[in-house]
Amino acid sequence: MHDFLNSITDYLQNSNQTPGAAGNFFWATVYILLVFVGLSVAVIAMNWLERKILAHMQVRLGPMRVGPHGLLQPIADALKLLLKEDIIPAEADVTVFWIAPFIVVLAAFTVFVVVPFGPTHAITDMNIGILFMLGVSSLSVLGIVTAGWASNSHYPLIGALRSSAQMVSYEVAMGLAVVSAIMMTSLHGMGFYGVAPPGPADSGTLSMIDIVKMQQDQHIWFLFKFFPLGIIAFAIFAIAMVAETNRAPFDLPEAESELTAGFHTEYSGFRWSLFFLAEYSAMIAVSSIAVTLWLGGWLRPFPNALSGATWDLLFSIIPGATFLFLGALCFYSTARMPKHPLFRIQTMGLAGFGALLALIGIVLLIPGPRHWVQDIFWFSAKVAGFMYLYIWYRGTFPRYRFDQLMKVGWKVLLPIGLALLILTAVVGMRTELLAQVKEVLHR
């Protein structure tokens, strides 16, 4: 017992590893629970934000009734989904119909085992981190396909067929973009306009944490490395990841104007909410791949150009300041609430929510938590940017036709990805290549 307690405190004080890599069961369990809870909260928040932001983009108000500014709407939705009748079609294949949502949810959540929220804030660090993420997230298509097939009805089947074709096609382009980023971990220097000293090529890495550490060592986010190659790879990934998660403008598997709801037409209640949960956590997962590979993971902006104690302090108060700003926003809305007695409880609720946010903000300004939350905040902020992009796409782009979708995948993204891969190798190894050419010429 004493040893156990010791191992708990010991890890907190002097571990520079993830709990999984350190083999600490207690903290691994705590991290798993934290990630699970955080993810669920993020999905709930995302649900509200998406409806609100989309509404404002379309000059509507969005949910306003349940709670102040519709803040309790996601909870009401969740309750509604749990209480709804659970329908299984008479002609459905019951076993497969049962299993399908679980496959999707398991695939979407398992991925987070290797997501690095900080140098030590990940459940575990794997030697094959990025491969694991791509592999497990590619399993979710199995759930979608089986869901569509097991419903034994036309719309779901068409949705499932579309989904499998789409996800398999875009996985190829996505993989090529990822390989180009992984190659950058081993290739030093910054391309043709470098400021960092060009070093020799050494062995790269697939581990999510090491990929970010490489960006730290090389003093550059891979987004800007070998300009413009990094940006092109990122763009390919950013397009492919929207298609992978079946979101607008690539939401053909669930195109509501053609297929009712696509592969989950026959699902209702709790099972449907599992699909919903999986879709949003998959969005967060692919966004965190993009953040890890190209946007420097947990690194704050400009860690080298704006270094020094003053800048460190300034950047470290941003998390707290963000929450304080959100709290202030809530208080501003509280002041603008209608003064009618009917709105009294809502006004109090909103003020309470604002106070909660402000309290979090103040806690994050204390030096201890301030230091501790840094990495997690920057990672989450970057992922949140991607989440906003998802909503923005949905509000902006019309849906692709299926042949257009296939054309973009196979005839545009794939050739660009292949060319990019070769170019990255050539640019990265240019000193070695030049040396070889010289050697041949001298002979």
Next chain:
Amino acid sequence: MNPSLAANPPVATPFFFYLLAAVMVIGGILVITRKNAVHSALALITTLLAQAGLYLMLYAPFVAGVQIILYAGGIMVLFLFVIMLISIERAEKERQFNHQWVVGIAAAAALGGLFIAVYTTTTGGRVLFPEGRAIYGEVGNTQAIASLLFDRQAGMYMFSFEIASLLLLVAIIGAVVMAKKRI
């Protein structure tokens, strides 16, 4: 033994081995006994995933990851894609004609005999499967595979790897030729 391994000994290794092996065997049996092709495919996916788990237990995470991406995530999706285009109702009613019990049992027995023979053979006092085998650390597996493939000195498997990928190319061309009447 690897120092990092000594600090974190593998967890309940025999238990997980028997669990994964049991899942694989049951999955394999289900693949050939289910009448519904989709159920067979799902059982096959389970088998392949359990196999990936076995690779992990052999400290080959890269192989396990590739197994999941290629087989469970890629090939089996295409399998399901094709199966779903077939009318399952008609296929279920059709009489199955795999009545080749004698040949099947003979082939299985021969293969089993071969396995036992290989396992028990000793050549010059050395057995093929020694009791205690060297355990490599999980770290560096990817790099080790890369140097086996691409390294100038140690890279001896590049050619065979390329030959295998040529085989796949032949399969792709064959499929295109069979599918398209006019190219």
